[in-house]
Amino acid sequence: MKRVLFFFMLIPLFTACNDNDPDYSPDKIVTDLVTIENPDQATTFFMHTDDSTRLWTIATNLKYYRPKDGQRVIANYTLLSDKPDSAAYDHDVKLNDVYEVLTKGIFNVTTATQDSIGNDNVYIEDMWIGNHFLNVEFVYPGGHKMHFINLVSDTSKVYNDGKIHLEFRHNANNDYPTYNRWGLVSFDLKSLETQNADTLSIVVQTKEFDMGEKTYNFTYRYGSAPAGAPRTFRIPALKALVE
Secondary structure, three states, X not given: OOXXXXXXXXXXXXXXXXXXXXXXXXXXXXXXXXXXXXXOOOOOOEEEEOOOOEEEEEEEOOOXXXXXXXXXXXXXXXXXXXXXXXXXXXXEEEEEEEEEEEEEOEEEOOOOOHHHHOOOOEEEEEEEEEEOEEEEEEEEEEOXXXXXXXXXXXXXXXXXXXOEEEEEEEEOOOOOOOEEEEEEEEEEOHHHOOOOOOEEEEEEEEEEOOOEEEEEEEEEEOOEOOOOOOOOOOOOXXXXXXX
């Protein structure tokens, strides 16, 4: 995956919005994890939140930004208007800033790729399912090398519990652990869906610095909104260098 330069600034109200902006209203500024709908890779596009709210970027501070269709981003935007129930989308918004989230499918590991996929430790900050994505917030100690993050299906391992077993794998690429870097990745789960069911039981295995091998259990309900309280997304200065 091509490395992307990010423009997200962690400051109270973002420099893109200020009191002189006629669209500015603190209670209308939202930061959320969304999926881009942009098949033509245009500069205006739709964004979908994980609770199925559809947003149209009628205005933007990133006039040359052309995200790929299906790209996950943390978007900071201002709500400009509500649309009627009969409309094709829910809100007009002004896009203030974005942080592109690593967006991948599930990797089917083979004997030949077992070593290159890596199995290095990582810190897992959070893991949850939203819509059809498994989202993982993670931290790793590193320097300036690119790291590799994957969600792996290993068919050489046999399980008899009726669940889908996956592994979160990290290849540190022999990077020197200078300081902690933060990252967020979204894995598309649609390839796991079957026509004769609407839910799946998923087990994700990790290898973590503080806990060793750990498993996370999820019930994936196709296209469901994330459970629990809304999350607050943070973008520290030392972002992960991952692909």
